[in-house]
Amino acid sequence: MEGARGQGLWVAVRTRPATAWEAKQPCLLQLDTRSLKYLGPECFSNVFSYDAIFEQQATQSQVFGSIQGIVLSVLQGFNASICAYGQTGSGKTHSLFGDIGSASDRGIVPRAMAAVCTGVSASTEDCKFSLTMSIVEIYCEKIRDLLNLGNENLQVQQDKVRGVSLANAYEASISSEDQLMSIMQHGLSNRAVAATAMNTGSSRSHCIVMLMLRKQFPDGRSQHSKLCLVDLAGSERSDKSITAGQTLDEGIQINKSLSALGNVVNALTDNRATHVPYRDSKLTRVLQDSLGGNAKTALIICCSPCMSNAGETLSSLRFGARAKGIINLVQTNACSSAGKDAADLLVKARRECDELRSQVKKLEGLQAELLASGSAEDAGKLAQLAAAKAEDAEGLGNTDRKCCQQAASAAQSRMVLLSFSISMVQMLASGAYVWWRGATCTQ
Numbered sequence: 001m002e003g004a005r006g007q008g009l010w011v012a013v014r015t016r017p018a019t020a021w022e023a024k025q026p027c028l029l030q031l032d033t034r035s036l037k038y039l040g041p042e043c044f045s046n047v048f049s050y051d052a053i054f055e056q057q058a059t060q061s062q063v064f065g066s067i068q069g070i071v072l073s074v075l076q077g078f079n080a081s082i083c084a085y086g087q088t089g090s091g092k093t094h095s096l097f098g099d100i101g102s103a104s105d106r107g108i109v110p111r112a113m114a115a116v117c118t119g120v121s122a123s124t125e126d127c128k129f130s131l132t133m134s135i136v137e138i139y140c141e142k143i144r145d146l147l148n149l150g151n152e153n154l155q156v157q158q159d160k161v162r163g164v165s166l167a168n169a170y171e172a173s174i175s176s177e178d179q180l181m182s183i184m185q186h187g188l189s190n191r192a193v194a195a196t197a198m199n200t201g202s203s204r205s206h207c208i209v210m211l212m213l214r215k216q217f218p219d220g221r222s223q224h225s226k227l228c229l230v231d232l233a234g235s236e237r238s239d240k241s242i243t244a245g246q247t248l249d250e251g252i253q254i255n256k257s258l259s260a261l262g263n264v265v266n267a268l269t270d271n272r273a274t275h276v277p278y279r280d281s282k283l284t285r286v287l288q289d290s291l292g293g294n295a296k297t298a299l300i301i302c303c304s305p306c307m308s309n310a311g312e313t314l315s316s317l318r319f320g321a322r323a324k325g326i327i328n329l330v331q332t333n334a335c336s337s338a339g340k341d342a343a344d345l346l347v348k349a350r351r352e353c354d355e356l357r358s359q360v361k362k363l364e365g366l367q368a369e370l371l372a373s374g375s376a377e378d379a380g381k382l383a384q385l386a387a388a389k390a391e392d393a394e395g396l397g398n399t400d401r402k403c404c405q406q407a408a409s410a411a412q413s414r415m416v417l418l419s420f421s422i423s424m425v426q427m428l429a430s431g432a433y434v435w436w437r438g439a440t441c442t443q
């Protein structure tokens with residue numbers, strides 16, 4: 001791979017403050033700047049090293065400061081990923097999102113978004129930037145679009161230009177930081193959350209916020225890069241979380257996908273492994289660029305500092321230590337030609353058009369049913385909805401046409417340039433031939 005550089009995952013540990021009840025217990029971890037000593041049972045080799053350690057009082061700004069470089073590398077055309085891992089209630093959601101509306105308590109995601117927006121507006125590069133955002137959650141092995149709740153089972157796809165992406169995921173265009181924050185808040189409000197004994201606001205899904213950046217250069221080429229921010233659901237023991245029914249099923253699915261993640265990390269760090277089981281879960285498919293792929297990746301291991309969580313903390317510390325051994329082949333994403341880019345856009349717009357058409361069909365069917373059952377008011381509302389969807393479809397059709405026209409005119413100017421260069425080369429060649437003939441005849 002040209003220009004690819006092996007780079008290990010950047011792994012940090014963050015401990016959350018102890019609750020009043022936990023504070024009465026003996027301390028579980030003895031922290032240093034880049035290593036920690038685990039003081040609990042069941043561990044013979046009890047010192048772990050990481051790239052950074054954040055103690056209980058560490059601020060959100062300090063945590064973000066340490067990964068800002070990775071975040072900003074998307075502006076240079078790299079893919080970047082930040083993941084938070086840890087048992088339920090260990091501070092993953094706090095670290096990633098925090099209090100979004102507060103300047104001091106907001107977490108990595110809002111800070112990263114703001115930093116990218118600022119970087120785009122301050123850039124002096126001769127190119128046009130466009131930013132889009134998707135927010136999805138992996139809930140019970142289905143990828144749900146949190147910006148378009150009708151999309152309940154998104155499929156993972158992979159191509160050379162965009163790497164891993166989600167087919168048909170809604171991509172909101174971003175024109176300002178404020179707009180970005182309100183779209184993000186809207187998406188997150190749709191996330192599956194439930195109260196368990198371990199955490200009153202426990203996330204029941206893996207949440208992935210993706211910021212896609214496209215740079216369009218004056219010569220028609222473009223470059224895509226992506227920032228992927230992942231709040232993993234926490235591993236949990238059903239006896240401790242005291243879950244039953246739906247929350248218990250969710251817990252089982254969460255543990256299943258986390259164990260698939262563990263298997264991928266093990267395979268990537270085992271020299272004898274011949275196969276990496278990315279396909280065993282949706283989570284590992286989505287994280288393929290981030291683990292063993294071409295992204296710059298940071299992993300934040302969140303843990304409880306208390307003895308009552310010793311087993312879970314030890315397991316998280318071991319996961320982080322193992323993940324530190326993963327080497328990604330980091331490189332900037334290739335630039336695509338104007339034609340290829342337009343073709344990709346066209347395929348995407350067509351797919352969205354098909355999706356909207358099928359939604360319109362469904363709504364029309366419902367409208368007919370309601371009309372037949374006599375609920376005229378509801379039918380009227382549905383008719384309005386169907387008309388709005390049809391308008392959307394029409395809008396996408398126009399985008400479709402526009403993309404084609406842009407691609408055609410770009411291709412035309414390239415043709416003109418090419419034929420001009422060919423005639424120049426022909427002229428030079430015939431001039432050279434005449435000169436050579438003259439020279440050989442006089443000899």
Ligand SMILES: Nc1ncnc2c1ncn2[C@@H]1O[C@H](COP(=O)(O)OP(=O)(O)OP(=O)(O)O)[C@@H](O)[C@H]1O
Binds near residue numbers: 015016017092095232
């Ligand atoms: N560093 C921290 N400083 C202050 N409060 C924190 C910190 N980390 C976590 N908390 C608090 O601890 C509680 C649990 O944290 P959080 O919801 O982030 O856990 P989680 O790991 O995301 O859990 P789950 O996997 O169940 O969603 C929350 O009330 C959160 O505000």
